[in-house]
Amino acid sequence: LPPRHLHSGLAELVKHGFILDEELVRLLEERAGDPTNLATEDLIARSTAIKARVVSDDEREAGARTLLNYGHTIGHGIEAAAGFSRYLHGEAVAIGMHAAGRIACEVGLLPAAALDRQQDLLLACGLPQRAEGVDREAVVGAMRSDKKVRAGAISWVLLERIGQAAVHRDIPDEAVEAALDAVLA
DSSP, X not given: XXXXXXXXXXXXXXXXXXXXXXXXXXXXXXXXXXXXXHXXXXXXXHHHHHHHHHHHHOTTSSSGGGGGGTTHHHHHHHHHHTTTTSSOHHHHHHHHHHHHHHHHHHTTSSXXXXXXXXXXXXXXXXXXXXXXXXXXXXXXXXXXXXXXXXXXXXXXXXXXXXXXXXXXXXXXXXXXXXXXXXXHO
């Protein structure tokens, strides 16, 4: 794979670790620095097993499968606002993970040290943390029309600690605005 596509794919491994498998995060951190050391058969198999287990346990996305949307609310907004051509899916999700982590910190769910670990690992994977020049209003518009919106409120998948995420509603607009400021600057 071209390096950019390899890096984009690594976002999936990082996401699975942060939402459901702290040990996977530790293994990725041990090998960080060279993305080719991260895309190994054992780590890919572990990540794939996580996704397969979640999908088979929740075929209709009514429970745990929703956690696989971590980083996707803002990530999909960025993809749409950028015309689905500027960012690969994994790149947009990585930016969305950065934003979601900031939201979780802002509302007191996640310690700053955990956010720092996520950011360090995303950087080590060669993934972007900002979507510079992407129109904020277009991102917000895409977020509001996302499948995760219920009764006008966005359902956010947020980290509560490394290896554990949950769906949260009623996130203050100020926390979302601060996260958007950070990733769209």
